[in-house]
Amino acid sequence: MKTKTAGNKGLSLVLLIAGAAACVGALALDFMGSKASFRGPLLVIGIVAVFAGLYLFPTLEHHRKIVYIIFLFPLLFTFVVTVIIPLVLGIFYSMTDWTGIQFTQFVGLSNYTAMFKDPAFLWSVLITFLFVAINMVLVNVVAFLLALLCTSGIKGDSFFRAAYFLPNLIGGIVLGYIWQFVFNQVLINVTQISWLVQTKTALMAIVIVYVWQYAGYIMLIYITGLTQVPKDVLEAASIDGANASQTLFQIKMPMIASTFTICTFLTLTSAFKQFDVNLALTGGTGSVQFLGNYLTNGTQMLALNIYNTAVSKNNYSLGQAKAVLFFIILACVSLVQVRVSNKREVEL
Amino acid sequence: MVGKERRVRSYILTGVGVLIALYVLFPFFLVIVNAFKAQSSIVANPVSLSGASFSQLLTNLTSVINNSNFQYWYAFGTSAVITVVSLVLLALLGSMAAWVISRNNKTKWASAIYMVFIASMIIPFQVVMLPLISTFRDVGKFVGISMLQSIPGIVFAYLGFGGAMTVFILTGFIKGIPYDLEEAAAIDGCSPEGTFFRIILPLLTPVITTVTILNGMWIWNDYLLPSLMLGQNGRIKTLPVAVQAFVGSFVKQWDLILTAALLAIIPMIVIFLIGQKQIMNGMVEGAVKG
Numbered sequence: 095m096k097t098k099t100a101g102n103k104g105l106s107l108v109l110l111i112a113g114a115a116a117c118v119g120a121l122a123l124d125f126m127g128s129k130a131s132f133r134g135p136l137l138v139i140g141i142v143a144v145f146a147g148l149y150l151f152p153t154l155e156h157h158r159k160i161v162y163i164i165f166l167f168p169l170l171f172t173f174v175v176t177v178i179i180p181l182v183l184g185i186f187y188s189m190t191d192w193t194g195i196q197f198t199q200f201v202g203l204s205n206y207t208a209m210f211k212d213p214a215f216l217w218s219v220l221i222t223f224l225f226v227a228i229n230m231v232l233v234n235v236v237a238f239l240l241a242l243l244c245t246s247g248i249k250g251d252s253f254f255r256a257a258y259f260l261p262n263l264i265g266g267i268v269l270g271y272i273w274q275f276v277f278n279q280v281l282i283n284v285t286q287i288s289w290l291v292q293t294k295t296a297l298m299a300i301v302i303v304y305v306w307q308y309a310g311y312i313m314l315i316y317i318t319g320l321t322q323v324p325k326d327v328l329e330a331a332s333i334d335g336a337n338a339s340q341t342l343f344q345i346k347m348p349m350i351a352s353t354f355t356i357c358t359f360l361t362l363t364s365a366f367k368q369f370d371v372n373l374a375l376t377g378g379t380g381s382v383q384f385l386g387n388y389l390t391n392g393t394q395m396l397a398l399n400i401y402n403t404a405v406s407k408n409n410y411s412l413g414q415a416k417a418v419l420f421f422i423i424l425a426c427v428s429l430v431q432v433r434v435s436n437k438r439e440v441e442l
Numbered sequence: 443m444v445g446k447e448r449r450v451r452s453y454i455l456t457g458v459g460v461l462i463a464l465y466v467l468f469p470f471f472l473v474i475v476n477a478f479k480a481q482s483s484i485v486a487n488p489v490s491l492s493g494a495s496f497s498q499l500l501t502n503l504t505s506v507i508n509n510s511n512f513q514y515w516y517a518f519g520t521s522a523v524i525t526v527v528s529l530v531l532l533a534l535l536g537s538m539a540a541w542v543i544s545r546n547n548k549t550k551w552a553s554a555i556y557m558v559f560i561a562s563m564i565i566p567f568q569v570v571m572l573p574l575i576s577t578f579r580d581v582g583k584f585v586g587i588s589m590l591q592s593i594p595g596i597v598f599a600y601l602g603f604g605g606a607m608t609v610f611i612l613t614g615f616i617k618g619i620p621y622d623l624e625e626a627a628a629i630d631g632c633s634p635e636g637t638f639f640r641i642i643l644p645l646l647t648p649v650i651t652t653v654t655i656l657n658g659m660w661i662w663n664d665y666l667l668p669s670l671m672l673g674q675n676g677r678i679k680t681l682p683v684a685v686q687a688f689v690g691s692f693v694k695q696w697d698l699i700l701t702a703a704l705l706a707i708i709p710m711i712v713i714f715l716i717g718q719k720q721i722m723n724g725m726v727e728g729a730v731k732g
Contacts, residue, residue, distance in 0.1 A: 124584050134587035161634045162546065165538035169605045170555065175581070176602025177562050180573035187573060194576060240462070248455045256718055257463040260470070262725075263710045265663030267682045268703050271689050272469050275696055279488045280472065306466065311725060318726045356729055367566055370665050374686070400568045401666070414572050421569040428564055 106150035113143025187411060188418045194410035205415035213387040215416065218399040221297065222366065225395060226427075229304055229365040234357055236309040241316035242342075255317065258310035266307070270374020273303045277375075293380035293392030300393060303371050308364065312357050319353030320346060355435035362431055366424050369397040378402065396420055470707075477502055477704045481697040488696075502701040509698070511675075511691045514705055517684035522709075524593055524680060525662045528600040532608050532657055533650045535601065540612035541638055545624075547617070556613065559606040567603070567666060574599070575670055591676050596668060603667070604657045611656075611728065615649040616642065655717075655724030662710065681706050 117140035123133040145167070148160050188205055190197035209215045240258055244251045261269065277299055278288045289295040323346055331341050347354075372378060372395045380392025391399065400420060404413025475494060476484050480501075483493025507514040546552035578589035578599070589595035619642065627637045665682040672678050674687055685706050689699050714721055 120585070124586070131586060134585045137585050138587070158634045161638075162542045165635075165638070166542045166555075169535040169539040169601065169609065172598055172601040173559070173562070173605045174602075175577070176574060176599050177565065177570060177606070178558075180570040180577055181565060183573040183577065184569055194572065195579075243455060243459055243462075246455055248452060248459055250456070250459075254459045254463055255722065256714075258466055259722060259725075260711075260714070261466060263659070263714050263721075264707055265665060265682050267665045267686050268706045271685070271699060272473055272703050275476075275488070275700060276469055276472060279485070279696060306469075310466070311729075314722055314726045315729050318730065353730075360729060363564075367568075370663075370682075373665075374689075397566075397568055404572050405670075410572055414569075417566075417569040417572070421566055424566055425564055 102150055103152045106147045106152060109143045109147030109150065111147075113140045113145075113147055116140030116143060184414055185418055188415035190411055192411040192414065194404070194408070197411070201411075205412050206419070208412060209416055209419070213385045214389050214391050214394075215399060215403075217382065217384045217389055218391065218394050218396050221393070222396040225297070225301065225304075225368070226362060226365040228301055229308075230358060230361045232301065232305050233308050233312055233361045233365075234354070236305055237312035237357065238316050240309060240313040241320055244313065244317055245320050255310075255314065258313055260310065261307045262311040264307075266368075266370025267374045269303065269307055270371045273299070273306075273371075274375055290376055293382045296376050296380050296393045300368075300372060300375060300395075303375060304365065304368065307371070308361065312361060315357055315360075316350070316353060319350035323349050351435075351439045355432070355439060358435065359428065359431055363424065363428060366420075366427070367397055368395055369401070372398045373401075473700050473704050473707065476696065477701045479697060481695060484696050484700075498697075499701075502697050503705075506688075506698050506701045506705065509688060512684050512688040512702060513679070514684070514702075517679045517681045518709065520593065520678055521662060521681040524596055524600070524668075525658060527593075528597050528604065528661050529654050529658055531597065531601055532604045533654055536605060536608035536653065537612050537616075537643060537646050537650065538638065539605070540609045540616055541642055543609065544613045544616040545621075556609075559609050562606045563610065571666065571670055578671070590671050591673060591678060593678065596671050599667060599671065600657075600661055604661070607728075608653045608657065611653050612646065612649060615646065619645055651720060652724040652727045655721050656728040659721075659725070681709075 116136050120133045120137035120140060123136075145164055149164060151157075151160065153160075187197065189202055190200050244255050244258075248254070274290065277290050282288050285295075289299045327345060327349070328341065331345050336345070372393070376393040378391050378394030378398045380390070380394075382389050382392040391402075394402070396416075397420070400413050400416045403416060404410050407413075472488060475491060476488060478494035478496070478499045480493060480498050486493070506512055543552045543556050547556070575590065578595060581587075582589035582595070587594075589598065623641060624637050627641055628634075632640065663682060664680075665686065668680040669683050669686065672680070672683060674683065674690075679687065685702055688702050
């Protein structure tokens with residue numbers, strides 16, 4: 095048992111009082127508009143002292159609770175400040191004329207109605223959905239085939255796994271520039287015009303890079319799923335005379351249904367959030383005729399559109415409204431996907 | 443006959459595997475080869491080895507490393523410090539929080555916190571990024587600690603964003619650790635915090651490896667958060683931000699761009715070669731549990 099001596103009690107009280115005083119003092123300085131540079135460190139020291147005092151507080155009864163609070167507080171605090179508060183503020187700001195620094199009035203849903211009248215935004219939504227659908231299918235098919243290849247007992251399969259996974263290690267910005275080089279300097283000798291110049295081919299280029307980057311990762315998950323199919327089931331199947339394709343379609347694939355759920359979920363959410371490669375590869379440019387308008391954001395996915403609206407065009411409230419819509423779309427699509435897959439899994 | 447057929451099949455499959463590997467690795471090959479070449483020979487023929495020399499690589503390296511927009515060593519150091527500090531704190535604070543949550547999972551407050559953590563994992567960064575910057579700016583101004591354009595500020599943000607997934611994976615693991623172990627320690631006179639640090643934390647090593655790999659991959663490669671918080675041409679730059687700033691300043695200087703890409707890739711490749719198995723397992727486990 096921890097010995098709770100009188101000294102401990104004294105120290106605890108001193109820390110608690112000094113810490114509280116430091117916090118109050120620092121906050122008072124803040125409210126008075128003081129620019130003294132020590133007020134920040136003073137606040138931090140105060141908070142630490144309060145927690146130290148709490149920790150040393152001589153009580154056996156509440157010691158466990160105090161430890162729980164001290165353990166939970168740091169992460170929860172950062173989480174609330176970086177996720178919860180901005181989320182709530184963001185939903186609120188999307189209904190004001192926020193400039194990124196301040197807002198003067200509440201404008202209701204006019205940001206939301208404005209974005210649906212913007213053909214460039216509608217185009218971004220359209221191609222994002224298209225991109226997500228194509229990628230979900232392509233990445234999963236390619237990854238599954240690669241997984242079958244790697245588990246077919248070929249020599250050097252661990253090398254192949256590592257090689258196929260390699261692109262996933264590199265950040266999208268760097269990958270985007272590398273592929274820009276590939277399309278603009280290397281493949282141009284075959285294609286005559288760079289694929290990145292025309293909107294249609296540039297969109298295909300983004301798909302290619304995305305599949306190249308992501309399929310290796312999804313493949314690893316399929317490999318894990320496939321190797322977990324029990325050996326005796328496969329043996330029983332081969333004794334019953336099932337051929338390779340029967341084993342694949344009627345035994346392996348149903349048995350790894352949960353893996354399909356995970357992989358489609360991962361590709362779905364990550365394809366929706368695609369930003370880095372989009373920015374580095376095409377920057378969202380590309381001319382296109384859409385709904386009778388001439389647009390110059392032919393390859394701009396939703397995430398990049400949000401970023402450009404706010405950061406480049408300095409329209410923060412509109413960008414924020416688009417982001418909230420993006421969140422709603424993502425949440426709905428993920429929920430539907432999980433529902434459908436779970437239902438499927440039960441049926442199989 | 444069957445044996446021969448099988449061997450032929452195996453050769454064909456291996457051949458297919460090699461072809462795909464060549465395709466996957468081809469862009470890396472281009473980066474490496476062309477980092478050894480001058481702009482003129484890259485443009486003349488990007489695929490051939492002609493014009494490649496070590497002296498040219500050195501020329502490229504020195505001009506990239508000393509470039510005022512790139513400042514490789516500085517950017518590398520910044521990225522390394524941010525990543526390592528975030529990972530250590532995430533592992534430590536994450537397991538502390540996960541332990542508290544899983545040991546109180548019958549209480550309402552703990553399950554509420556847990557549910558909020560899980561639900562938050564679907565929140566895309568885009569929806570919080572703009573208010574995040576303004577909140578950090580306001581908090582920084584108010585308490586006098588710079589949260590933007592500062593390494594502690596960005597570490598703080600990574601703790602907030604990485605926290606949910608870290609807690610989720612760790613909680614799942616801690617739930618599987620028998621409670622008897624802790625009761626025995628308590629009877630022997632171990633305090634709750636002592637139990638956590640001496641008994642629980644060492645048991646978490648495998649799952650901490652997993653979350654560290656998962657978090658490390660995105661923190662190291664993350665572009666959007668540091669570019670917004672640090673500014674694209676701010677004083678402090680992480681590696682991805684530096685690459686973006688550098689490439690933006692040299693539109694078609696492929697010798698320098700590819701050398702910069704090579705420098706940005708190398709740290710990750712080295713780490714991958716060292717911990718290949720752990721990284722691949724970690725990525726899969728994180729996905730399966732997440």
